[in-house]
Amino acid sequence: MNSNIPVLAIDGPGGSGKGTVGQILAQRLGWHFLDSGALYRAVAVAAVRDKINLDDQAALARLATSMNIRFIPRTDGSAAAVLLNGQDIGDMLRTEESGRLASIVAPLPDVRRALLQKQHSFRQPPGLVADGRDMGSTVFPDAILKVFLTASPEIRAQRRHKQLIDKGFDVNLPRLLDEIRERDARDAGRAVSPLKPAQDACILDTSQLDISGVVEHVHGLLRERQRPG
Numbered sequence: 001m002n003s004n005i006p007v008l009a010i011d012g013p014g015g016s017g018k019g020t021v022g023q024i025l026a027q028r029l030g031w032h033f034l035d036s037g038a039l040y041r042a043v044a045v046a047a048v049r050d051k052i053n054l055d056d057q058a059a060l061a062r063l064a065t066s067m068n069i070r071f072i073p074r075t076d077g078s079a080a081a082v083l084l085n086g087q088d089i090g091d092m093l094r095t096e097e098s099g100r101l102a103s104i105v106a107p108l109p110d111v112r113r114a115l116l117q118k119q120h121s122f123r124q125p126p127g128l129v130a131d132g133r134d135m136g137s138t139v140f141p142d143a144i145l146k147v148f149l150t151a152s153p154e155i156r157a158q159r160r161h162k163q164l165i166d167k168g169f170d171v172n173l174p175r176l177l178d179e180i181r182e183r184d185a186r187d188a189g190r191a192v193s194p195l196k197p198a199q200d201a202c203i204l205d206t207s208q209l210d211i212s213g214v215v216e217h218v219h220g221l222l223r224e225r226q227r228p229g
Contacts, residue, residue, distance in 0.1 A: 015156025
């Protein structure tokens with residue numbers, strides 16, 4: 001891992017805005033982009049496609065190692081294109097079912113170890129914006145800036161509900177809120193890389209902020225870190 005290449009690590013729970021903020025900043029900076037959550041979703045979706053049992057850690061780890069995955073941020077801030085072995089699987093990864101499956105495979109130590117090297121491979125010049133749940137705490141502990149975005153479960157459920165409705169999905173807001181709370185509990189309580197801010201992370205509550213406000217705030221923090229002296 002080349003520690004001379006700067007990394008902006010943006011962590012937080014689902015619906016906190018980290019993916020959209022990360023993409024916009026990657027575009028603005030001309031840096032590479034890593035959506036680490038999509039890696040776990042891709043493993044889960046590919047496992048179901050290949051009829052791999054989700055408790056078969058060895059098979060899942062082999063699958064994770066063999067995946068050729070790329071992220072292509074969009075200029076309008078909408079979800080990045082995700083290419084798995086050359087095929088755009090972005091829409092498949094953004095369903096609630098793929099999120100549920102990802103939360104099953106994400107705690108598995110063999111899967112996390114397999115994906116760690118893949119995540120490190122995204123660290124390419126001139127820099128990387130990485131979003132996820134343990135980017136600053138585990139994957140890139142030497143990141144130039146670590147930001148932890150958060151928001152109330154209710155706000156995050158409303159945001160996710162609007163995203164899914166806009167995409168034509170029929171979703172139930174109360175059920176979505178329950179799922180977000182359950183996932184938060186799983187992510188925070190897992191033994192390996194639990195969801196929590198890195199000790200040196202800047203914590204930002206986005207409940208009352210729009211995306212542009214969060215982007216400008218984080219970009220300002222990054223400029224301060226990059227300032228000589």
